[in-house]
Structures are given as C-alpha cells and as structure tokens.
Amino acid sequence: MQSNYQLTYDMLFNHYGPQNWWPADTHFEMLIGSILVQNTNWRNANKALQKLKPYMDPELIDQLSAEELAQLIRSSGFFNIKAKRIKAFIGWFKNYHYDIDKIKKIDRWELRNELLNINGIGRETADVMLLYGFDKPIFVADAYARRIFYRMGYDMQTSYDGFRQQIEKDFPDDLQLYNEFHALLVEHAKQFCRVKPICETCPLANNCDQRLD
DNA sequence: CGCCAGGGCCATA
DNA sequence: TATGGCCATGGC
Numbered sequence: 001m002q003s004n005y006q007l008t009y010d011m012l013f014n015h016y017g018p019q020n021w022w023p024a025d026t027h028f029e030m031l032i033g034s035i036l037v038q039n040t041n042w043r044n045a046n047k048a049l050q051k052l053k054p055y056m057d058p059e060l061i062d063q064l065s066a067e068e069l070a071q072l073i074r075s076s077g078f079f080n081i082k083a084k085r086i087k088a089f090i091g092w093f094k095n096y097h098y099d100i101d102k103i104k105k106i107d108r109w110e111l112r113n114e115l116l117n118i119n120g121i122g123r124e125t126a127d128v129m130l131l132y133g134f135d136k137p138i139f140v141a142d143a144y145a146r147r148i149f150y151r152m153g154y155d156m157q158t159s160y161d162g163f164r165q166q167i168e169k170d171f172p173d174d175l176q177l178y179n180e181f182h183a184l185l186v187e188h189a190k191q192f193c194r195v196k197p198i199c200e201t202c203p204l205a206n207n208c209d210q211r212l213d
Numbered sequence: 214c215g216c217c218a219g220g221g222c223c224a225t226a
Numbered sequence: 227t228a229t230g231g232c233c234a235t236g237g238c
Binding site: 034035037039040041043044045060081085119120121124127128140142143144182185186190194196197 | 216217218219220221
Binding site: 039040042044048074075076077078079080081082101113158213 | 227228231233234235236237
C-alpha cells in the first residue's frame with residue numbers, strides 16, 4: 001500500500017520530470033545559496049550569488065569584512081544578517097578544512113545537530129544543506145511542502161520536525177528520491193501553489209480540495 | 214501602493 | 227510550546 005506522499009511524488013515526477021537539483025556550480029556555492037535564499041525569492045538570491053561569484057571560495061569570502069560581504073549580497077535582502085550567517089557557517093566549515101568529502105562521512109543526525117548549532121542555520125536550511133550539500137537523505141519540511149499537502153487535504157504535524165518525520169516514516173530512505181521530492185515541491189509551488197493558488201491549470205487539481213490556508 | 218518570496222533569532226508568556 | 231517583532235531587497 002503506497003502512502004499519499006509517494007503518490008504525490010509520482011504525480012509530480014510524472015508531470016515535471018527530473019529536476020536534478022540544487023542549481024549551483026559547486027557544493028560550496030550551493031551551501032552559500034541556501035543561506036542567501038532564506039525567506040527570499042530565488043531571483044534575488046541568485047543576483048547576490050552572481051555578485052559573489054568572483055569570491056566563491058571560503059577563504060576569499062572570509063577575508064571580506066562583514067560590511068563588504070553585506071553589500072555584495074544586498075539584493076538577497078536581510079543582507080547584514082545573512083553576511084554574519086555566512087561568516088558563521090564558514091567559521092564552522094573551517095574546522096573541517098573546507099573538506100566537504102570529510103564532512104559527508106559524519107553521521108546524518110550528528111551532522112544535523114552541528115549545523116543547527118551554527119547561528120543563522122535553522123532546521124530548513126540545515127536539511128537543505130544535508131540533502132543537497134552533504135548527500136544525506138532527508139525530507140525538507142518547508143512551507144511549500146506544508147502548503148501543498150495541506151491543500152491536498154492531508155493531516156500534518158504542526159512542528160517542523162514532526163512534519164518531517166511523518167513523511168520520512170512512509171517514504172524510502174533514498175537520497176535521490178528526497179533530492180527530487182523537494183525540488184519538485186518547490187517547482188510545483190512556484191507555478192501553481194503560492195499564497196494565491198492557480199487551480200485552473202494545476203496538474204494536481206483532481207487530487208486537491210483546493211482549500212486555502 | 215501593499216503583498217510576497219525556497220527563515221531564523223530572540224523576547225515574552 | 228507558541229506567538230510576535232525584527233531583519234530588507236526587488237518583482238508584480
């Protein structure tokens with residue numbers, strides 16, 4: 001018996017096809033991007049990423065002052081805060097000599113706790129980093145996923161981790177599946193399931209009660 | 214003009 | 227545990 005979540009995944013995958021996330025040239029760029037996109041649309045975050053391109057190296061970014069970094073990432077919003085968060089992340093990253101392969105060897109939940117202890121990295125950013133930066137299978141229980149499932153009539157746990165574990169309980173512990181799942185949910189939310197939904201042409205309309213938040 | 218976007222921290226009760 | 231204020235740009 002397949003769970004609702006697996007059926008949702010299949011419908012999204014059949015409609016949108018493989019997404020092959022995260023959009024970034026390097027793993028380090030992906031990790032920085034996950035901070036820049038916090039509560040910001042990808043367009044603005046990506047503008048900041050392009051300005052950061054010439055410095056896209058942990059040592060180079062760390063040499064910038066917080067003020068210089070903040071101005072470079074201005075377009076992503078919350079730039080003073082995000083500059084500090086990027087600095088804090090690089091400070092942690094330095095402990096592992098900027099060696100992503102070494103970090104990948106750390107136990108999934110131990111690594112998650114380490115990321116959560118970095119100021120500015122909360123549950124969602126940590127899970128995105130784990131999934132797309134460090135190859136750890138995990139469900140990103142973000143607002144898009146919550147909104148989509150809610151509108152489809154599913155009952156979900158209120159807390160972030162409750163929701164995340166609820167999905168993981170009924171979903172294969174598979175890196176590629178979780179990679180695609182989050183990307184597909186984001187793509188679907190962008191096109192049809194924002195605060196103002198577009199239900200007329202939505203590919204999931206037949207399986208959705210179209211209730212609002 | 215107001216609303217929203219791939220959050221998280223902190224103070225408060 | 228659960229709200230509320232705060233951070234801030236740019237597209238529509």
